[in-house]
């Protein structure tokens with residue numbers, strides 16, 4: 001069984017608890033700008049920076065990290081958005097991390113989790129997220145479409161994540177505004193930036209779609225590599241979590257976009 005399937009199976013065992021309880025979080029209501037608009041109007045590569053304590057492939061990355069301090073550093077450095085992992089078992093995240101961060105920063109917030117049911121979208125919104133992730137590899141065409149529509153109706157932006165061309169075609173069928181190419185294969189954990197390069201040609205045909213390159217971005221060279229094939233943003237976790245100079249590390253990724261890519 002793949003790790004993705006293991007995570008999804010575990011997730012489905014948790015659904016009854018979510019379905020039995022209405023989400024109750026104390027979140028200050030904040031109006032956040034639209035991630036899509038921020039990404040569209042940029043002239044430099046935008047950074048979605050992630051609060052990532054651990055991962056199934058690496059174990060703990062930053063066990064003692066303070067989510068609020070980390071998020072504030074990201075915001076100060078000009079991140080476009082903060083991604084907060086809420087998956088508990090494999091990534092050691094929580095909705096409490098999301099709530100804490102939502103109460104302390106004003107930029108868009110992405111709830112990073114494995115969504116397999118509408119109720120998780122309600123929890124994401126209640127905990128302060130303005131963006132959710134839908135992983136194409138985890139969903140049927142029907143569910144992908146239904147969840148995308150539901151999240152949009154709740155006023156959330158959606159990052160639709162793909163890894164290969166077949167998934168990209170399935171994603172394009174629902175006409176999403178933001179597509180992320182995960183350079184990490186969630187079935188094997190292999191990371192390869194050429195995955196973004198491979199899918200770039202097709203993505204570049206869609207002028208209104210914002211293209212995010214996700215995972216495995218360590219430095220300005222990596223950032224420039226994906227920017228040069230058409231990425232408008234990057235999603236970065238581990239390298240920023242491990243950095244002693246978070247703000248400098250983040251700023252170094254904000255490379256200029258080629259003129260042809262500015263929307």
Ligand SMILES: O=P(O)(O)OC[C@@H](O)[C@@H](O)c1c[nH]c2ccccc12
Pocket residue numbers: 050052112113135161182214215216217235236237238239
């Ligand atoms: O730590 P990295 O290699 O910078 O990757 C960040 C992010 O892309 C990664 O955490 C991620 C991308 N898609 C996901 C889906 C679920 C969990 C995690 C992820």
